[in-house]
Amino acid sequence: MSYRIQWLGKDLWVIGAGFAAAMHIGKLPVAIPVLQAELGLTLVQSGLLLSFIQCAGMCFALLLGSYTAKLGLKRCVLLGLALLTAASICAGLMQSVLSLFVMRTIEGFGFLLVTLSGPALIRELAPAHSLPMKMGLWTAYMGGGMGIALMAAPLLMQQWSWPAIWFGFSAVTFFFLVMIALMIPKPVPVTQPVQMRSLIRMTLRHPPAWLLACIFGTYAGQWFALVGFMPTIYEQNQIAPAVSGMLTAGVSIANAVGTFACGIMLQRGLNAKKLMQSGFAILIFCAFSFYAFKTQMPFVLQYASVFSFSLFGGLVAASIFSQALHFAPSPSAISTTIGLILQFSALSQFVLPPCIAWLVSLTGTWLWAGVVMSVLSLFGIWFTQHLFTKTFIQTV
Structure with missing residues (x-):
């Protein structure tokens, strides 16, 4: 057995774990209407x-990273992975609102541990010549994992019930x-003890x-907000729920x-x-076009704007993790x-959608x-310009 799967590369198992972790984020949106009906x-x-799954990253990403x-x-x-598995099983068995909140918080810590450790572990396992490609594949964990969940969850729920989603994803x-x-x-x-305080201090001073x-942070909140407001497109154009799930999955993928x-x-x-x-x-072009002409554009152009935003946003996400x-x-x-990057990401995803709604x-x-x-994307361009100055390149 080990011979047959060895060719996959050890680092690809870590990448797969990232996709599996992100599936737990994508499982909830599809099940919300059923949870409202069955659990009140x-x-x-x-x-x-x-938003609860973002709390762990928003508060503890840097600390856990050290x-x-x-x-x-x-x-x-x-x-x-163990926390994600156990919390998902417990939530499916208990089937109460309180258990969903408690287990969602635990899932947040499990998700954070996987996404914090994955890139550094891939760096240790992947050959140097293939590292940029492997990091690009790793960064696809959020869109890919959520896309898989958005496509698989409705099928599981239609055949069985919402706990089947929780049990099925825990098995993966x-x-x-x-x-x-x-x-x-x-x-x-480790030959020398690692001082957590020194790692945090070193990072914060860098x-x-x-x-x-x-x-x-300027990117992640935008992506989360734009995808989060996609139901307004479907409602405006009277798209069936089954079709809307596939369209949202397409944007994530x-x-x-x-x-x-x-x-x-x-x-x-x-x-x-x-x-x-x-x-x-x-x-900038996609977001402004979508929001400025939202009521005038036909559905095809609205969806194309969001799809392109998600597609080309991958250029930003993959580059950041590789750098x-x-x-x-x-x-x-x-x-x-x-950890610092994910902490800003979680904060942005937590704050920006309600601010836009307000x-x-x-x-x-x-x-x-x-x-x-x-404006956030303009700040992203400015920060990027500042990052690649000769002063910083010489210090790394």
């Missing part, structure tokens, strides 16, 4: 439940837990780490395709700075640097949402 979940509770170096990358991935997660435990070699013992976090394509381009020598700035420029390996203050601080309700128009997102 209110609209406010639904919104909180959707702890992975002490615990070990492989152990952190296994622990994260457990499969990757077993394979990583068997296939990934034991970590090399300007490129802050710039990478700011760049990703487009992001995965964009990140993987960016990884290939980086491996072939394309400039990361140009890819990031080009991505942000396209985001995190390069701009981290030291190899031992890669997870801490990614702005739209205040002004009565979606135009200013496009303006806000365009």
Whole structure:
């Protein structure tokens, strides 16, 4: 058995674990209407439940990033997968609103442990010549995992019930837990003790780490908000729920395709700075076009704007994670640097959607949402320009 699956590459099992972890994020939106009907979940509770998985990243990403170096990358991935598996099973068995909130919080920590440790573990396992492509594939975990969940969850729920989604996805997660435990070699013992405080201090004093976090923060909240408001497109155009799920999955998978394509381009020598700035420029065009002309555009053009936003947003996401390996203050601080990036990402995804909703309700128009997102992308371009200055490149 080990011979047959060895050709896949040990790093691909870690990438698969990232996809499996992201499936737990994508499983909830499809099930919300059923949870409201069966468990009495209110609209406010639904919104909180959707955002609860971001709480762990928003509060503890940097701290946990420093702890992975002490615990070990492989152990952190296994622990994260174990938390996701156990929490998903418990939520499916208990079937109560309180259990959903508690287990969603635990899933948030499991998801964070996997996504914090994955890039650094891939760096240890992947050959140097294929690292940019593998990082591009890793960055596709969010769009790809959510896309798979958005397509699979309605089928499971239609055949059985919503707990079948929780049990089914926990089985997928457990499969990757077993394979990583068997296939990934034991970590090399650390010769010197890793001081968590020193890793955090080193990262916080390193300007490129802050710039990478700011760049990703300007992007991640936009993607989450734009995809989150897609139901307004479907409602406006009277799209059937079954079709809307497939369309939303297509947008998520487009992001995965964009990140993987960016990884290939980086491996072939394309400039990361140009890819990031080009991505942000396209985001400005797509977001402003969608929001400014939302009521005038036919559905096909509305969907094309969102699809293109997600696709070319992959240029930004993949470039950031690949550059995190390069701009981290030291190899031992890669997870801490990614922790800072994910903390800004979670904060952006938590804050931006309600801010856009408030702005739209205040002004009565979606135009200013496009303006806000365009300004954020302009900041992303400026941060990117500042990141690739000669001063920072010489210090890494």
